[in-house]
Amino acid sequence: MAYDKLSCKEILEKLSEYIDEELDPSMCDEIDEHMGDCPPCVAFMNTLKKTVKLYNTSGDEVDIPSPVRTKLHDFLRRRCNEEKE
Amino acid sequence: MSSESRLEENELIRRAKKGEFAAFEELVNMTEGKIYNHLLRLVNNPSDAEELLQETYLSAYKNISSFKGNSTFSTWIYRIATNHAFMLFRKRKPELPIDELPLPTHEELKRREIRDWDFDPADAAQSGEVREILSEAIGELPENYRAVVLLRDIEGFSTAEAAEALGINEGAVKTRLHRARIFLREILSSHFAPEELAAMEGK
Numbered sequence: 001m002a003y004d005k006l007s008c009k010e011i012l013e014k015l016s017e018y019i020d021e022e023l024d025p026s027m028c029d030e031i032d033e034h035m036g037d038c039p040p041c042v043a044f045m046n047t048l049k050k051t052v053k054l055y056n057t058s059g060d061e062v063d064i065p066s067p068v069r070t071k072l073h074d075f076l077r078r079r080c081n082e083e084k085e
Numbered sequence: 086m087s088s089e090s091r092l093e094e095n096e097l098i099r100r101a102k103k104g105e106f107a108a109f110e111e112l113v114n115m116t117e118g119k120i121y122n123h124l125l126r127l128v129n130n131p132s133d134a135e136e137l138l139q140e141t142y143l144s145a146y147k148n149i150s151s152f153k154g155n156s157t158f159s160t161w162i163y164r165i166a167t168n169h170a171f172m173l174f175r176k177r178k179p180e181l182p183i184d185e186l187p188l189p190t191h192e193e194l195k196r197r198e199i200r201d202w203d204f205d206p207a208d209a210a211q212s213g214e215v216r217e218i219l220s221e222a223i224g225e226l227p228e229n230y231r232a233v234v235l236l237r238d239i240e241g242f243s244t245a246e247a248a249e250a251l252g253i254n255e256g257a258v259k260t261r262l263h264r265a266r267i268f269l270r271e272i273l274s275s276h277f278a279p280e281e282l283a284a285m286e287g288k
């Protein structure tokens with residue numbers, strides 16, 4: 001392998017990239033291997049994944065309230081015109 | 086974004102650069118909903134969000150000639166909006182803490198008897214009570230971490246897009262995102278796994 005084995009510290013630093021599938025496969029294999037016999041790391045990673053998943057699925061958009069929208073457009077029409085002069 | 090809508094956007098930008106207000110307003114229509122939601126989550130206060138929304142688009146209008154089309158118009162607006170929000174944060178709290186959020190050590194995880202949460206996150210996120218906890222936890226994050234989590238984990242930006250929208254490099258996005266997620270995990274764990282031992286004292 002082209003690099004040294006990851007330390008525990010490096011594994012904990014790379015968990016988000018691991019979850020986001022942004023790591024190269026050999027590093028993933030190493031993390032998998034560590035997780036194979038380290039229950040606290042497994043629980044930590046699972047709860048970190050669930051944290052991400054909770055936020056991924058919680059983001060409902062509110063509609064921009066119509067008075068806010070009206071004021072925005074009035075404001076822009078007035079101020080952008082002043083800009084031109 | 087489809088190549089067709091990209092073409093349409095380019096045409097609107099070209100006209101807006103010539104000072105055509107109707108074309109600019111069309112660009113506002115296309116982005117205002119997302120930007121309003123982003124600002125509301127970032128500042129957590131409707132009247133601040135409303136004011137920032139106005140400042141953002143006025144600033145976009147004044148600076149449209151500097152928009153070079155290296156990113157989408159929408160990403161460019163996110164960047165302006167985020168900058169204005171941070172100006173407001175600094176005005177209110179000039180001593181914005183720049184402490185790095187901590188990472189746990191391996192020993193700490195073992196000592197704390199970290200355990201898994203026994204629910205499905207997609208189901209749990211439907212509960213109003215859980216959503217309340219999620220949004221309070223976001224509110225406790227330092228602002229520069231909060232902005233990264235909003236873009237990446239709630240609004241679905243890629244690492245590259247978030248870097249563009251925040252004016253920081255991709256490495257910084259990854260580092261902040263990871264630390265922010267760990268911070269959020271801690272808060273959520275105090276609700277979902279209260280038997281877990283607390284994080285190292287003295288941090």
Ligand SMILES: [Zn+2]
Pocket residue numbers: 008034038040041042191
């Ligand atoms: Zn471990």
